[in-house]
Amino acid sequence: MTVEMPDPVPLDMPPGEPAAVDDLVRDVTGAAYWLAVLADQLSGPAASAPAWLGADAVAAATQLARVAAITRGSADAVRATAGRLSTHGALLRDTRREVTALREEQDEDFRVAWQRLGQSEDLRLAVLTGSSAWVGVVAELEAAESRRRRRHALVLEELADDAAATVRELADAGRLVGATGRTGDGGRVLAYLAAELPGWGHPELAGRGRALADAMMGESLTPEERAALASDSASLAGNPVFATALVRGLGEVGVGLLLQLLGQDPDGPDNPLAGVLASALGAATPGPSAHDGVAAVLGATYVRADERIGAAATAAGMAAVLLAGAGSAGLRPATAGEWARQLLVREHVQKMPAGTVPVAWPSEAADPVAVAVQFVARSGDPEAAAALLGDERVWEALLVRFWGDGGTALGDLVAEAGRESGPAGDRAVRLGLETIGAGLVEGDPADWTVDRDVVAAVSPALGDAVAAHVDLAANALGAVASDDGASDGVASDGVASGGGGGEASGDLLKGLGYLTVDRQAAAAVEGALSEWAGMQSHDLAGSSRAHPLPAVAVPAAYLAVQEYGQRLNHALDGFELQEEAENKERLWNWTAGWVLEVVSYVPVKPVAVAADVLGAYGPLFLDMDGTFEQLPDRGLRHDADMAGANALAALPPDLTARADAVRAQAEASYRRTAGWLGDPVAPTSPEKDWVGATLDLLTGGMADMGIDELRDRAEREGAHGRFGGLLPGRR
Structure with missing residues (x-):
């Protein structure tokens, strides 16, 4: 087997120059010195304003005391920072020296x-055959390289830990004046000092706000520059002084322009x-x-x-800002x-x-209206929510539009507005x-100006809002339950009018x-009305069927209103079925x-x-003939007898002797309210006209076909044949 000499282990120098750190230490030490000198001077005679009087003297002394405290604390913090930087510089120098020594040792070992x-007699043969002498040399070198790798990693790790500790100490020192150790600390320190030293800070911040407004309106700015x-x-935008100057500098035109630019920016909210x-x-x-x-x-x-x-x-820019x-x-x-x-x-x-x-924006920004409604x-x-819902055009738009969240944000908005207890609520x-x-x-559902599904989504919240403003409902119900209100009309605030x-x-x-x-909304309103009725007078003196006691009339009228709602719901279902049937018929015809x-x-x-x-029977079999089938009305039923029974159930024990009068007033109030509201009726479907379709077929195409057949036979047999006189127009 062959044996190869290993590659040298990389021994990189740590980043940073000790000389640069030394320069920084000298600068920081000098700053600490001058801060200490200034702190000493501010603690002496300069700490007062002898020529100033009254409130100005107090304000000046206060400002000087704050400057002295900030200076003294800064001097201590900067002095400690200089020491920490000096320690880190020394470690950096030692680390670079040790890495240099490792490199020299590595060079010597390889040499x-x-x-x-x-010294081998045949170097090529020793490498190819893996002689024991050559293997031993390589093994020793690899072991030395492994030791050097570990020592190098340890010294760099020690330096990195010390650098992190130095960064933390620098950040802690900066917190004295509002810094956080993150990008943008310049603005944070300025904002902090401006708050501590308003005499200097307010003009400084206002000037910067105006300068930013002027810069933002520069025509040559690219989106990246802006x-x-x-x-x-x-970091300054949330400061009231800076923000006020910026907003005044931009003005309505400037803010409108920036909103428009934001609405076209691919980053949008980011x-x-x-x-x-x-x-x-x-x-x-x-x-x-x-x-x-x-x-x-x-x-x-702006829109x-x-x-x-x-x-x-x-509008998109508004969503981005929100x-x-x-x-x-x-x-x-x-x-x-x-x-x-x-x-x-x-x-x-x-x-x-x-x-x-823009398509690149996050999904939650897709609907600017939903973003704005959810924000409020x-x-x-509650005051802002009620102000928004104080416009009838807003309500119409809210209740007819599509909501990606199923109306949850709208329900939250209505609930918030319901908490506003004043006239706006x-x-x-x-x-x-x-x-x-x-x-x-x-x-026709095409004439409806609100969407039933949206109304259903918002009903629980609106029911709670009505319960919170129960006087509004009670006044309207009480007015229509009396002869005067039912005959003369009721004003929009629920009191009798002419x-x-x-x-x-x-x-x-x-x-x-x-x-x-x-039913959740109904229960909330019913509970509030019951509590309202319990707080009203139960003295029947002066009351009658024509002018019932409010504590009796209002719950009875509310029962009639619920009856109307149940019948209206069924009727609206029918009109939706009718529209669907007519659309299907129209589809077939065209x-x-x-x-x-x-x-x-x-x-x-x-x-x-x-x-x-x-053509005659197809629409009948496919249910595309304009007919529809609606199930029977299975909604809740309320009647005058129930109103009377409810009134008796709520009657205080001391009025049981007047039970008949109370029942009569409740029943009269129910009937009067029901009559005033009317009885919604669902549309009736036309019957499937099988007979008409058959007659049309027989008197139309089938009849024409018979006449054509007779004419053909007459032509075959001659004009004076036995069919000649039967042809239309023949004499």
């Missing part, structure tokens, strides 16, 4: 090995610009002026309902709500999605009920009725029916007859 090999500018300022905008728009502080630049930017309309060009990119600011340093919920409103109103007007995003829903700000809940009531009507607001109240109660199809009609005119009689038969 000796080749020298011993050269992203780099944003990245450099990311672009540092998105994070800077999110932080700045959230941290910027509006001023007291009515024309304040920050307020103008936060309340500006107009009638705008087509550019709006989609701006996703980048989904953490604690993002937009204000009110700003996100205003953006969501703009997107939804545009969808409502344009009848199309508000915007599309998760913000924990009342308005949001009322508009939700009115939108459902007006959008789901008996008739007939002017009846339509709005009708939509509210009809929407409430359909809402109760969801496809197979039309083809068979054409084929029935071909001169080949068997083919024409077959086409007539298929």
